[in-house]
Amino acid sequence: MxxxxxxxxxxxxxxxxxxxxxxxxxxxxxxxxxxxxxxxxxxxxxxxxxxxxxxxxxxxxxxxxxxxxxxxxxxxxxxxxxxxxxxxxxxxxxxxxxxxxxxxxxxxxxxxxxxxxxxxxxxxxxxxxxxxxxxxxxxxxxxxxxxxxxxxxxxxxxxxxxxxxxxxxxxxxxxxxxxxxxxxxxxxxxxxxxxxxxxxxLRVPEREVALAWLQDQGLEQAAVLLDASGLQPLQALALARQGLGADVWLGFPAAARAGVLEATTSWTVPLLIDALHKLCHDSLMVTLGQSPRFFAHGAPVPAGSVGRLTAWSARLRDRARQAEHPWSAGLAFEALMIEARQQLGGVPARGGGQAGPRPGR
Ligand SMILES: [Zn+2]
Known part of the structure; x- marks a missing residue:
């Protein structure tokens, strides 16, 4: 995984x-x-x-x-x-x-x-x-x-x-x-x-070294974004510069489970796919009785079914390969979040209209 x-x-x-x-x-x-x-x-x-x-x-x-x-x-x-x-x-x-x-x-x-x-x-x-x-x-x-x-x-x-x-x-x-x-x-x-x-x-740095460096860069709640990046400090900084705040990340598992898009409307499609893939990974870890890696702080990550989560992970990987394709970003967001809600045990999608407002890009 x-x-x-x-x-x-x-x-x-x-x-x-x-x-x-x-x-x-x-x-x-x-x-x-x-x-x-x-x-x-x-x-x-x-x-x-x-x-x-x-x-x-x-x-x-x-x-x-x-x-x-x-x-x-x-x-x-x-x-x-x-x-x-x-x-x-x-x-x-x-x-x-x-x-x-x-x-x-x-x-x-x-x-x-x-x-x-x-x-x-x-x-x-x-x-x-x-x-x-x-x-x-x-x-x-x-x-x-x-x-x-x-x-x-x-x-x-x-x-x-x-x-x-x-x-x-x-x-x-x-x-x-x-x-x-x-x-x-x-x-x-x-x-x-x-x-x-x-x-x-090159391997990922020691957590304390990476955290001290991110704090030196003035990053707020650096620990949350360092987890979000999988201990890759430059990635953590890039996420922050793309407008991904720690609070949005902490709320993402619940938002994805409910299919609510409001907090992610400024994201790009690759960023949303990356976040969903990390959530899928952590959900699988929790299902297997292990600790989440990317969402170690905040509300608990929901467990699911190993088979369904593994299949979802494979679909997200395919999506990532096509993420630069110039399809409608709004439709892509909606489809991704409806799928997330279904996979994470939230309310099943009806009519495709419950995934929140469509982002502008
Ligand atoms: Zn020199």
Whole structure:
């Protein structure tokens, strides 16, 4: 069930200007000490900070302060090179992300128009043109540093053509070039990509460390949102920034059981599916006599039937795959909440009109 919950597309993460996330530091020191190959695959749950880790690694490799003067080999954070990495303008660093994630990654996004000035939806894929441009970069001599670094995030966004264009250089990079591929779903990568990378798995942080960090970010009722995120602090922050308050989360099990939509009208369809999937997971845990994970605080999560909840989980996973489909969000909300009410033992749906007002998006 846990992996099933992670299969739901998570809400997008906040911009990555947090400095070095404290829970990444031990693993980062280890990687700087032990890293042998020229290509690293950093993966783990989505809201733990894979891209932050990849960038911190790149920053340390490119840092211009004497390594002996830097604790654990980490970047000094003060030299001109470190500053350029923070500004995403270091001549020896290429951060390659889908157009849709450029703002989130601190890169300047284009205006979303095509060659003829028509608006287009930013791509969620890493395109072959981006890889070709990066490979041209790899053929140039280093600008400031003896290293060059290419960070790709998320690596599962590489489409098949782009991935194939990358393979040869990933296997035999020109001198000094290093790759860091970061991702949330390594199983989605081509085996030929994975086999060329050293594997580094990031785990969710210790609860107390994550909680202290979220409180430092000014998050109210951080414990509730940390649970909501499945101990993924960046996810917790993203949920808050999408307007998901702790009170709404605490009231969600009862609202879903009653099929009431009022508190969730500002949510997106992927966010609602993610929340329902977590509720389904916790309901199954409670049914099996275990503790809820995502709704550990607040009113008790209702139990149900193992068979029905398992089938519901599978349907939600299918829904998550189609969540970006441009169907009516209002109809999707209504259908999802009617199903939730039926699964959680609330009043059976009649006529489809009891799921509350339709949200505007
Ligand atoms: Zn530095």
């Amino acid at each position: 846990v992996s099933a919950v992670r299969a739901v597309r998570a809400p997008s993460l906040p911009p990555t200007r947090h400095g070095l996330l404290p829970w990444l530091r031990p693993e980062l020191s280890r990687a700087l000490r032990d890293q042998q190959g020229h290509a690293l695959l950093v993966h783990g749950p989505e809201g733990v900070g894979q891209m932050e880790f990849a960038l911190a690694l790149a920053q340390a490799w490119l840092c211009e302060t004497d390594a002996a003067a830097r604790p654990d080999g980490l970047a000094c954070g003060r030299c001109p090179s470190c500053h350029l990495v923070d500004e995403r303008s270091h001549p020896d660093l290429r951060l390659i992300v889908p157009d849709a994630l450029k703002a989130e990654a601190g890169l300047s996004a284009d205006d979303g128009s095509d060659d003829e000035g028509r608006k287009r939806k930013p791509s969620r894929e890493i395109r072959v043109e981006q890889i070709r441009a990066a490979l041209e970069f790899s053929a140039l001599t280093a600008g400031r540093s003896r290293h060059k670094v290419m960070v790709l995030h998320p690596a599962e966004a590489l489409n098949a053509v782009a991935a194939n264009a990358l393979l040869k250089t990933l296997e035999e990079p020109p001198g000094g070039l290093r790759f860091v591929l970061s991702c949330g779903a390594p199983e989605a990568l081509l085996p030929t990509i994975r086999s060329r990378c050293q594997d580094l798995r």
